[in-house]
Amino acid sequence: MLSRQQLIQQIKQKKSFLCVGLDTDIEKIPSFIKEGYADPIFEFNKRIIDATRDLCIAYKPNAAFYERHGVPGLQSLIKTSEYLPKDCLSIIDAKRGDIGNTSGMYARTFFDRNAAGMDFDAITVAPYMGNDSVTPFLAFEGKWVILLALTSSVGSKDFQYLDVDGQTLYETVIQKANTWAGADRIMFVVGATKSTEFSNIRKFAPDNFLLVPGVGAQGGNLQEVCQYGITKNCGLIVNASRSIIYASNGEDFAEAARAEALKLQQEMEVELVKAGVI
């Protein structure tokens, strides 16, 4: 469990606001791992975590990459969640959301170790079903909801930019969600492909942390994101997945991942200094 204060402390200490996305695809991991281990996905994750844990402040497995393998996939996810370092924010990217009591079950699944064996600090949630689909996650004290606002997908244009009484739907989502809980409990997903939008988003979410996917493989630019989105407490968690975890496909994959993470951490340090966070 990582409170807002602890998260900010970690960012200052590690001079990083990097999240490593554990979107581990069995078809993309080195063959010596795939062939040499009973649980290659966990083994891969373990080595990536060992190689990057001092350079990042969060890890984010995407549930789909594990669910597609059925029972063994879920076992890999559970083992990964147990292995995640306690000083990093552990995010399950599950994009869940259902009516109240059902969202409550998803919350138990990912937040309560006694339910399914997982104890994540935070979960991504889809906003479409509104308040009662989100609040059951907030009922778990100390846990975080990371609500989808503006995603980095092509389809974000279909609904998220629709005009709702003079503002976009995603702005309305942020505005409304901020009445459900404070910036110590809710973050928002904001895609990095639209970095100029960040200054606008900060009008609606001046204090919230924003989880920013799309830097690296998806084409976002770290400097631009910071120019428009960074706050005096940083307020950003920037995720990179493929550019780090698949930096090499050979025996040196973990070292290569570390080198990529280090490059991002160093760029982030510059931005943190520039913004006066450190």
Place this chain on the structure above:
Amino acid sequence: MLSRQQLIQQIKQKKSFLCVGLDTDIEKIPSFIKEGYADPIFEFNKRIIDATRDLCIAYKPNAAFYERHGVPGLQSLIKTSEYLPKDCLSIIDAKRGDIGNTSGMYARTFFDRNAAGMDFDAITVAPYMGNDSVTPFLAFEGKWVILLALTSSVGSKDFQYLDVDGQTLYETVIQKANTWAGADRIMFVVGATKSTEFSNIRKFAPDNFLLVPGVGAQGGNLQEVCQYGITKNCGLIVNASRSIIYASNGEDFAEAARAEALKLQQEMEVELVKAGVI
């Protein structure tokens, strides 16, 4: 796999458009099942299915009720999916949705038996991320997407009713999704608590099947839903969960479930005759 024509055929043959929701909660099932079987959730589902299969045309397990038990829960879900009768539409109520390649993994999870052991005919999908979060499910030929439009939760008011250029967001979702695929591939979730809305929804979805939760325990009224929502091909799949599966908590739970399902089937038969479907 059930095509639109086969689904309509089943409805006419069984004189029913009932979906039984397998929202199986370990805390609510009879104690003789809970204590007497290695996999009580599957045993419960099996008996419910055996008792209702000639009265309904669809089954819908909600993923959250299984995921909260971790690995054993997933095993119960996989066994349940294998046991579902082939003449009924099998719907996984998972409300998934992610960027393109990730949605593709969720599609494999639930549609491709070789991935996770499940082979559902249909999945509920959340619309917020737009086109590329939905189309990967449609890439599985013969499978159905059931998109959230108007849900029966309190929180539906937060975003689904927002005014977008003179129509509501949920109408816009229906309108746009109908450009992605035909009524032979896309259905919509429409909550039964707003039965007067159905005539309006039919302007945007004249041919689509609508999956209607909220009849029974959630307070919806079957006759009203039909008055405003039924079409010449029926066009409705009405779900009931708690009112059927928890009709009794004793040794007779399966018979009691059958009696509740029969009551609904008989009411549905009247509506099908009234609408000229049979």
